[in-house]
Amino acid sequence: MILVNYLASAALLCTGLYVLLTRRNLIKIVMGLSLMEASTYLFMVSLAYRAGSTAPVLAGPPAGKTARQLAHGNVADPVLQNFCLTAIVIGVAVTAVFLSVTVRIAQHYRTLDADRVRAMRG
Amino acid sequence: MTGPLLASLLPLPVALPIAGAVAAPLLARLHRQLAIIAGVVTLCGAAAILLLEAPSVFGGLVRAHYLGLWTPVHGRALGIAFAADPFGLIFALTAAVIGAVLLMYTLSELGGLGPRELGGYACLFQLVIAALIGAALTADLINLFVWFEVAALASYGLTAFFLERPIALEATFKILALTTLASFAVFLGAGLLYAANGALNYGQLHDALARHVTTPDLIALGLLVAGFATKAGLVPFHGWLADVHTATSGPVSALFSGLMYNFGIVAIGRLALQVFGLGGGAPILGLLLTVGIISALLGAIMALAQDDLKRLLAYDTISQMGILAIGLGTGTAAGTAGAVYHLVNHALFKSLLFLCAGAILHRTGLTKLPEMGGLARRMPVVAAAFVIGAASIAGIPPLNGYVSLSLIHTGLLDGHQYLPYALMLAAQVITIAALGKAAWLAFFRRRAGDYPQLEPLRPGMVAGLAGLSACCVAFGVLPQFFLGSVMAPAAASLLNPARYASGVLTGLARLPALHLAFDYVSPGELLSVVACAAAGAAAAWAYLRAREPAPVRLLRAAHTGSVNDYAAYAVAGMLAVIAVLTLAR
Numbered sequence: 001m002i003l004v005n006y007l008a009s010a011a012l013l014c015t016g017l018y019v020l021l022t023r024r025n026l027i028k029i030v031m032g033l034s035l036m037e038a039s040t041y042l043f044m045v046s047l048a049y050r051a052g053s054t055a056p057v058l059a060g061p062p063a064g065k066t067a068r069q070l071a072h073g074n075v076a077d078p079v080l081q082n083f084c085l086t087a088i089v090i091g092v093a094v095t096a097v098f099l100s101v102t103v104r105i106a107q108h109y110r111t112l113d114a115d116r117v118r119a120m121r122g
Numbered sequence: 123m124t125g126p127l128l129a130s131l132l133p134l135p136v137a138l139p140i141a142g143a144v145a146a147p148l149l150a151r152l153h154r155q156l157a158i159i160a161g162v163v164t165l166c167g168a169a170a171i172l173l174l175e176a177p178s179v180f181g182g183l184v185r186a187h188y189l190g191l192w193t194p195v196h197g198r199a200l201g202i203a204f205a206a207d208p209f210g211l212i213f214a215l216t217a218a219v220i221g222a223v224l225l226m227y228t229l230s231e232l233g234g235l236g237p238r239e240l241g242g243y244a245c246l247f248q249l250v251i252a253a254l255i256g257a258a259l260t261a262d263l264i265n266l267f268v269w270f271e272v273a274a275l276a277s278y279g280l281t282a283f284f285l286e287r288p289i290a291l292e293a294t295f296k297i298l299a300l301t302t303l304a305s306f307a308v309f310l311g312a313g314l315l316y317a318a319n320g321a322l323n324y325g326q327l328h329d330a331l332a333r334h335v336t337t338p339d340l341i342a343l344g345l346l347v348a349g350f351a352t353k354a355g356l357v358p359f360h361g362w363l364a365d366v367h368t369a370t371s372g373p374v375s376a377l378f379s380g381l382m383y384n385f386g387i388v389a390i391g392r393l394a395l396q397v398f399g400l401g402g403g404a405p406i407l408g409l410l411l412t413v414g415i416i417s418a419l420l421g422a423i424m425a426l427a428q429d430d431l432k433r434l435l436a437y438d439t440i441s442q443m444g445i446l447a448i449g450l451g452t453g454t455a456a457g458t459a460g461a462v463y464h465l466v467n468h469a470l471f472k473s474l475l476f477l478c479a480g481a482i483l484h485r486t487g488l489t490k491l492p493e494m495g496g497l498a499r500r501m502p503v504v505a506a507a508f509v510i511g512a513a514s515i516a517g518i519p520p521l522n523g524y525v526s527l528s529l530i531h532t533g534l535l536d537g538h539q540y541l542p543y544a545l546m547l548a549a550q551v552i553t554i555a556a557l558g559k560a561a562w563l564a565f566f567r568r569r570a571g572d573y574p575q576l577e578p579l580r581p582g583m584v585a586g587l588a589g590l591s592a593c594c595v596a597f598g599v600l601p602q603f604f605l606g607s608v609m610a611p612a613a614a615s616l617l618n619p620a621r622y623a624s625g626v627l628t629g630l631a632r633l634p635a636l637h638l639a640f641d642y643v644s645p646g647e648l649l650s651v652v653a654c655a656a657a658g659a660a661a662a663w664a665y666l667r668a669r670e671p672a673p674v675r676l677l678r679a680a681h682t683g684s685v686n687d688y689a690a691y692a693v694a695g696m697l698a699v700i701a702v703l704t705l706a707r
Contacts, residue, residue, distance in 0.1 A: 020303070021690050026295065029685065033302050040306055040313075047317040079322070080313060083264060087309055090271045094305075097278050098298055104282075105291045114685050117292050120365040121683030122427070 184625025230582025354386025361688025372480010457533020554658025
């Protein structure tokens with residue numbers, strides 16, 4: 001049932017948010033944000049779901065069906081799945097930048113504690 | 123030129139800087155400075171194409187081009203639409219022209235860097251500008267998200283670019299965490315809006331939302347507004363902003379503050395006013411007004427409390443973004459036109475001020491105001507430019523800030539918003555105090571010793587400062603021209619969402635003409651300017667003598683510098699925005 005997807009997505013979002021707001025370890029903050037990101041993908045794919053639908057592939061329709069029937073029938077929403085692909089690509093890039101900055105911080109400050117990397121305040 | 127040809131040129135101003143960005147690292151291998159020079163050329167090319175569009179678009183046309191020629195059928199758009207309306211075009215033009223000026227300035231200030239550095243710098247810089255122009259021209263929600271991410275990724279690179287100051291790493295982590303959080307909000311908002319309405323094209327979304335606005339739509343609007351408010355640095359989404367400016371060099375700060383944060387305001391204007399048709403029954407204008415006033419006041423107070431010049435200017439940016447939100451939140455013709463006017467003005471004077479701060483940093487190696495002093499005699503050009511920029515923000519005639527602030531005041535008074543008007547004047551007084559304090563401490567105070575190092579300005583830097591100063595004056599002395607030919611059409615586009623929607627869906631629409639008069643010698647305005655300036659000077663004097671007041675100390679203590687706390691403020695703000703929009707219909 002699709003409700004499970006939404007619940008799982010909400011649980012992932014809350015876990016990630018909890019980590020982001022309470023953990024001071026920079027790696028854990030990055031992991032928290034990655035969890036939140038995963039929850040948005042799950043949410044989008046779930047929004048695209050239609051009960052009993054087929055994949056929105058019009059080439060090579062199954063036996064007894066034409067492409068036109070498929071297009072007018074019950075298919076999952078490809079646009080939202082497309083968003084996910086776009087966001088996954090962007091997410092990989094962002095995580096890479098995140099981790100490289102974290103490595104540089106670790107090299108320079110010799111710590112991963114966000115509380116000790118806050119020279120600028122006020 | 124014919125209309126279809128002009129429309130088909132629309133993707134070029136984005137494609138040119140992207141091509142320049144890809145080529146930049148390679149060009150830098152041929153010759154060190156070639157990458158930057160090529161960047162100036164691509165940005166000038168983008169500006170030239172946008173200028174070709176200008177006469178008809180500022181004449182009141184909305185013109186759209188559909189990428190891949192996927193034209194809408196029966197009012198349903200599948201492909202991405204690029205549309206030039208006066209509001210988007212003026213922002214795109216500002217981004218291209220000021221971007222070229224900033225790159226030229228960079229060539230002069232940082233031209234001694236190695237080929238790898240200059241190539242990477244030119245690449246990231248052009249990517250930011252391409253994203254801003256793309257965001258200004260696009261009429262597709264998910265495309266807007268993509269430009270948001272392009273600008274964000276390039277800005278991370280630029281923030282961490284000058285690692286000789288290790289605080290740049292700390293700042294990069296903060297901008298990364300907060301902007302990533304914002305990108306989730308924008309992504310979820312766009313997806314929800316699509317799932318609820320089956321459309322991504324602004325025009326199609328507008329038509330669907332004009333029929334009925336449901337709760338998921340409003341949640342989506344809340345997420346989008348919160349996400350773009352993070353990009354704009356509005357309170358309480360602003361935690362990262364001041365740190366970024368403390369760490370970066372002058373031209374990068376000028377690019378971020380002058381141009382990139384405006385992206386957030388432009389996107390909010392598009393979504394709240396044009397797509398949702400002034401809110402569709404939800405109190406979006408009141409929300410913008412409230413957030414704007416809080417940002418204007420808090421930014422100004424925090425600016426007054428700083429003793430780092432760039433940090434002071436960064437908090438003032440938050441305050442100016444608040445003023446822009448107030449202007450959009452008035453919902454009146456004068457206020458909206460004032461907001462668009464102020465958008466351009468802010469790009470001019472804040473770039474100018476950050477270039478001044480960067481020039482001081484690079485000439486003397488100092489960032490703290492108490493260590494400076496007497497620079498008016500030693501760096502007269504920088505001092506003159508700084509005073510022009512500061513007086514523009516202060517709204518002193520005949521400079522550009524006077525015109526835009528007066529228009530926003532008129533808009534507030536037209537809508538009988540007397541309390542916001544009073545609070546905006548209070549923010550103005552504190553802003554004048556903060557900038558007055560900075561100008562006094564850095565330039566006009568006597569300084570006992572001489573500076574250990576003091577390099578002269580290079581010609582390109584002087585040209586950049588002079589050009590931006592001249593624009594500040596021009597936008598101040600020719601208000602009727604800019605108001606009538608640029609800002610009034612832009613306000614007409616924001617306030618007539620149905621016409622914009624039809625232009626985006628059919629490829630061509632004419633906006634109704636909007637006539638706005640500006641009274642340069644209105645006694646009330648002049649009186650309020652004099653009163654504000656006097657009160658601001660008194661406040662600066664009092665602040666420099668007295669101990670820090672308790673409320674200011676509390677506010678500073680709330681800016682803990684911890685990324686967890688800043689994320690918590692942003693999440694709380696996001697929830698509050700969604701709650702207000704969904705519950706108070």
